Amino acid sequence: MSELPKAPDVVRSCYAELVVTDLERAHWFWVELLGLHVQHREDGVLCLRGSDELTHHNLVLREGPVAALDHIAYRVRTPEDVDRAERYFTAVGSPVRRIPAGEGTPGVGDAVRVVDPLGFPVEFFHDISRAERLIQRYDLKRGARIARLDHFNIVVPDIPAAYRHYEALGFGCSETIEDEHEMYAAWMYRKQTVHDVAFTGGAGPRMHHIGMATHESHSVLHTADILGSLHQEGFIERGPGRHGVSNAFYVYLRDPDGHRVEIYTSDYYTGDPDHETFRWNVHDDRRRDFWGNAVIESWYKEATPVLDLAGNVTPISESAIDESATRVGADGLGD
């Protein structure tokens, strides 16, 4: 097989574009409840960001008929890396579309969108509009006090294939869940934290969740308290709790369309060149919740469909393995 072109130099996971069926209802959840800042609004589109985000957005909500992931987006180091992404994904046989500045997502410059080998719609871009510095605008911080987007979690039927794809893009691996036969999950990074992307085993391609970072664990608790106060506790799916993997403090919510979001804080540094992968045994019931709390079935089974470059929902393939069927203490749902 001839040598592949050089992969693009990914800096970080930057934003996701989600299709929502009712933009006003989504505005209530993501802006009024969670406190994301509105950077841009136009007919049927909302561009939102956390307080630490210095570029145009971390989340784009676009009103449409079917709740789905339109694309996830990685920022690359240079404009030339957008060209590299186009060459690389063309060489691996992916559908590729170049999107000139002004013709794609508001605020984003020249970009390339692909359907990657895992079936996910992914954008690579460098140029994006700058935004007002809100890092110390404590007067504007509300709800979950979200700082920035931290990661994407994607559902894939073949975890080793996902691992190989992202390893080829230069991602490191911080943690895995394994046994002597299988890899059940993996967390991979380009920025120097636990992950930019994680893989959950299951029927896919589907989007499991977007992880939004907040600075303090009391903001995670405060998010749950706000929902309780509003008698909207039904939006809480899992947690609050302490993860085994990543050591982060977390709560998972489902938005009005069922899109899952994790409010996440206090993971750790992974930037040394010899950083070693920490491997959890699938039979350790502290792996997903360090206190041994059960992972409810919807967290393993439910996820968001993804669109192809034509905007059609991508069919999914079943997974050969099912972590939730592994009998492990509190969260084994199998026999």
Ligand SMILES: O=C1C=CC(S(=O)(=O)O)=CC1(O)O
């Ligand atoms: O961000 C994450 C960190 C850890 C976990 S887990 O539930 O601890 O595996 C899940 C997660 O991928 O959402």
Ligand SMILES: [Fe+2]
């Ligand atoms: Fe996560």
